[in-house]
Amino acid sequence: MSDRGKPDFPYRQHDHQVCIEECIERAEAACMDHNEHFTENRRAVLELLLAGHRPLGAYEIVEQFDWKNRRPAPAQIYRALAFLESLGLIHRIASRNAYLACNRPGHQKGAIFLVCERCELVAELEGTQMLTAIDNLSASSGFVAHTHLIEVSGLCPACSDTLDFERAET
Amino acid sequence: MSDRGKPDFPYRQHDHQVCIEECIERAEAACMDHNEHFTENRRAVLELLLAGHRPLGAYEIVEQFDWKNRRPAPAQIYRALAFLESLGLIHRIASRNAYLACNRPGHQKGAIFLVCERCELVAELEGTQMLTAIDNLSASSGFVAHTHLIEVSGLCPACSDTLDFERAET
């Protein structure tokens, strides 16, 4: 069992191969559930996103995608991204125009994204409580909330330490 | 004195002319403070954004901008937007790729945006408490937060009522 879902994941050391395999399995299961096909294209796009806990732009995916010596057109990548997002397997990071593989099984809604400005690592935190608080705040103005976007930019633990160290050295 | 800053602003009826004038005055003051110029271009862009409590895309601004019979290039609009944003006079609404005039004097940081999916009206709520909560949550993972993006999509009070009414009629 992985540490996925714990608050300091993915900052902690973990077996990322297992991490990837779990996500792929989860994707297969999700497709089953929805009577959809986990086609080679969709799998390939998801695998590229799973390679690291960092978001990729659609055109970065195009560039890295040389499966069977083909170079797919953007439209195809965007189709796969839309499909994966509709199943909650990936998320769009609006502040980066980029896409991230979801790592919280069964919690596709209500995430808070912590985006490192230096290394681009993204952590996806459970945010249900925060969202409830925001919904209540909205409701007190008469606003009916449907979807939420919460992204925090800053420094991940490793980059924060590195910069502290560099500052101390000078 | 306007109702600006109260939780149900701008949903409530208000004298929008006063609303605009206050924002312009605030912009002039902010430029003074920073030893910057409130040039005609910058003023014109801000005025277009102030026309309604809804965000405009940069290219919408280009289209509406026929000041002195000129049609400025996008670059010029983006320069004005960057300037105004640096002074906290406008905000970028990431989920819409659009720009909104700020209506919370003195609170350029820590806003929560409520974006109506139907009429595009945007309310800007004070979100300091929420941000503190998010910072604490981030910090418990070792993440150092710098900037925050909180956008909620849904229905404003008026649109929510309208849709309820339409559903009741059928």
Next chain:
DNA sequence: TTGCAAACACTATAACATAACATTCTACCC
């Protein structure tokens, strides 16, 4: 008035995303 820095004008291009339509694949019925 001369010189400097900020702002502007203009052109081009980068970066991100979708529309439209033809073709291929897949599941299912006969």
Next chain:
DNA sequence: GGGTAGAATGTTATGTTATAGTGTTTGCAA
């Protein structure tokens, strides 16, 4: 198997958002 409907893909083109680069004008001060 052969036909067929719907899903997925391949391909081309275009739409949309944002920035880079370069030269000119403007405002201000020494």
